[in-house]
Amino acid sequence: MIDHPISAPGIEHSLSRLRCIGCGAVHATVEQDFRCPDCRDLLEIFYPDWQNRGTMQTTAPDLEALKPLWQQRKTSRLAIDESGVWRFRELLPALHDWNAATTLCEGNTPVYELPSCARIAGVKQLYAKHQGMNPTGSFKDTGMTVAASFARQNGYRWVACASTGNTSASMAAYAARGGMRSLVLIPEGKVSWGKLSQALDYGAVTCQLRTDFDGCMRVLNEVVKRMPVCLLNSVNPYRIEGQKTGAIELLEQLDWQVPDHVIVPGGNLGNASALGKAFLELLELGLISRLPKLSVIQAEGANPLVRCIRERRGKKLIPVQAETMATALRIGNPASWRKAVRVLEATGGAVEQVSEIEIAQAKAEIGADGIGSEPASAVTLAGLKKLVKQRFIKIQETVVLILTGHLLKDPEFTLKFHRGDLFRGTEHEREAAVLASHQRAPIILDPNVDVIVKTLEQAEKNGPTK
Numbered sequence: 001m002i003d004h005p006i007s008a009p010g011i012e013h014s015l016s017r018l019r020c021i022g023c024g025a026v027h028a029t030v031e032q033d034f035r036c037p038d039c040r041d042l043l044e045i046f047y048p049d050w051q052n053r054g055t056m057q058t059t060a061p062d063l064e065a066l067k068p069l070w071q072q073r074k075t076s077r078l079a080i081d082e083s084g085v086w087r088f089r090e091l092l093p094a095l096h097d098w099n100a101a102t103t104l105c106e107g108n109t110p111v112y113e114l115p116s117c118a119r120i121a122g123v124k125q126l127y128a129k130h131q132g133m134n135p136t137g138s139f140k141d142t143g144m145t146v147a148a149s150f151a152r153q154n155g156y157r158w159v160a161c162a163s164t165g166n167t168s169a170s171m172a173a174y175a176a177r178g179g180m181r182s183l184v185l186i187p188e189g190k191v192s193w194g195k196l197s198q199a200l201d202y203g204a205v206t207c208q209l210r211t212d213f214d215g216c217m218r219v220l221n222e223v224v225k226r227m228p229v230c231l232l233n234s235v236n237p238y239r240i241e242g243q244k245t246g247a248i249e250l251l252e253q254l255d256w257q258v259p260d261h262v263i264v265p266g267g268n269l270g271n272a273s274a275l276g277k278a279f280l281e282l283l284e285l286g287l288i289s290r291l292p293k294l295s296v297i298q299a300e301g302a303n304p305l306v307r308c309i310r311e312r313r314g315k316k317l318i319p320v321q322a323e324t325m326a327t328a329l330r331i332g333n334p335a336s337w338r339k340a341v342r343v344l345e346a347t348g349g350a351v352e353q354v355s356e357i358e359i360a361q362a363k364a365e366i367g368a369d370g371i372g373s374e375p376a377s378a379v380t381l382a383g384l385k386k387l388v389k390q391r392f393i394k395i396q397e398t399v400v401l402i403l404t405g406h407l408l409k410d411p412e413f414t415l416k417f418h419r420g421d422l423f424r425g426t427e428h429e430r431e432a433a434v435l436a437s438h439q440r441a442p443i444i445l446d447p448n449v450d451v452i453v454k455t456l457e458q459a460e461k462n463g464p465t466k
């Protein structure tokens, strides 16, 4: 059982409540599966006073003060101010003691311009918000600091998740920092070694199950009913609150100029839900005056949201058997699909799907701008190219890609790509010829100066990778 705090003493905070996204029931406590006891739908955190701003007893934040306050905290040495998540705590649920937050200085991730990707895609202003620059190398850390802090505040000794890799790496790190133990369920053979090794190093009990992500999730949902473990998947609404801050920080970095489009990869759909929630709340509070269109891109082989929107107008999601080399996105039955549909409708965003070849090519193109990312992140550029061709995105519009994971999460993909092995023996082998000009295999040579000079001259003649 998780107790949702009614109020916190002392420092500025907003009163928050847990509400079911289906039936609207408000709950003070919640069962370990984080579902509405009445209708089984997901819960979300909301801030009732934000609608009653200006009344006497409101806990709504003082809006004028917020932007300079958040900026000022960047120079503070307090751990909760150094965190790029807790720095925005007026828009988060309040802990009993802010200083008890379990933090690794998460958030604080850069926004980069992507000039050559912009040319390739056909837009003038293209940015990447690189959430892979978080402490464990993915955006999951921004949500995990909040969810782990609440798990700890509620006295949990164990936390658990099912994962395609990044959630488990992040959860294991935050559990270790918060003095809790962690249980990881991952699909055997389908998680990159970089991510698996992180979970091991941070001390998680790591179980590789002979099933896929959706199978791991099903098992875990039963485990949490039997054991006192806190579920840290993104059905946990505290995760969503933390992940919201990626959007707040992005706007701060853009001087509160709202971009026209934000593009995010879609797996379990927690991230799209979180970023969209942030934009809607910032609009509600008047901190921004319009919404960006938030679009979600999936891999063709793991496209349940695309099908839900195209075939069922967002009303019903039929699970698919997920298969893609972007292993982070191998999810056929995404938990947060209803939240994501709501965000798509509210912001006017699009859904699109991209092929394995398009993902591999886009990843190399982002790399050629000097920015590394894992394959799942590259679906954003591949999707942008399609949305520009469809004229959903116009040349003069400002676009931000959310890069979700670090290049070193999955070096095997990158090495195979450059060696030309990635699609060998697969149905995509012939199509993969288009990737040749992007590939740079390592060259094995004798330690001889003349040979190196010749290699350099040859490379100069060949020109840079496209």
Ligand code: F0G
Binding pocket: 138, 140, 162, 163, 164, 165, 166, 167, 168, 234, 265, 266, 267, 268, 269, 270, 271, 272, 328, 329, 374, 376, 377, 404, 405
């Ligand atoms: N990008 C990366 C690098 C991810 O690891 C994930 C999800 C996503 C995008 C999709 O985000 O699920 O919020 O829609 N990874 C999961 C995991 C589910 O277990 O690490 P989402």
